[in-house]
Amino acid sequence: MKYSILAGVAMLALAGLSSCQKANVDPQTALPPSTTTGAETLGFSLDGNTWIPAGQRCGIYGCADNKVEASSYVANGHRQLLLTAVRTDGGRNESFILQLEALTGPGVYRATAGGPGATGGEAGTKLYFANSRQGLQYQSQPGTATITITRLDTVQNIVAGTFEGQLSNLSGTGSVQVGSGRFDVLYNR
Numbered sequence: 001m002k003y004s005i006l007a008g009v010a011m012l013a014l015a016g017l018s019s020c021q022k023a024n025v026d027p028q029t030a031l032p033p034s035t036t037t038g039a040e041t042l043g044f045s046l047d048g049n050t051w052i053p054a055g056q057r058c059g060i061y062g063c064a065d066n067k068v069e070a071s072s073y074v075a076n077g078h079r080q081l082l083l084t085a086v087r088t089d090g091g092r093n094e095s096f097i098l099q100l101e102a103l104t105g106p107g108v109y110r111a112t113a114g115g116p117g118a119t120g121g122e123a124g125t126k127l128y129f130a131n132s133r134q135g136l137q138y139q140s141q142p143g144t145a146t147i148t149i150t151r152l153d154t155v156q157n158i159v160a161g162t163f164e165g166q167l168s169n170l171s172g173t174g175s176v177q178v179g180s181g182r183f184d185v186l187y188n189r
Helices: 002-023
Strands: 041-046 049-051 056-059 062-065 069-075 078-087 094-100 107-110 126-131 136-153 158-169 175-186
Touching (some): 069 175, 126 175, 136 175
Antiparallel strands (some): 041 049
């Protein structure tokens, strides 16, 4: 009986230790929750590693935290959407762009921008990622990425959704995989 009580106490102690480890997840490495409230979040998995905006940008007016920025406007009868985010923490100097050329409402949009001359600045629907420290630029090619809009509220200026795709190296061979992407932003604020 004494042995079974000790064994039971040992099992409870081990269970307690393992649950403590799960509770101590670093919030900087976790993806933001998938919401549709204008929470000002963006995150994704890049080749299996979590990517969220982080660090600061400094200029002549001081420093500001890197956050997701969103703008939307109507041009040529089509609503455009542009999301940008930067990560400059530690040894990183990375940027991400999600661009929609013709946003009509909730639904699935496939990448249309790309080609051998792509530079990251042309019109179209795309995902773009750059690592300035390594001189690398990656972009989705037509049909290699999807962006799903789950909410578009043009009164409260909220757009939310998910994204994923394969982005090709623009200056050579290779690619990166973007998965579990999500965003929930206020645009034109």
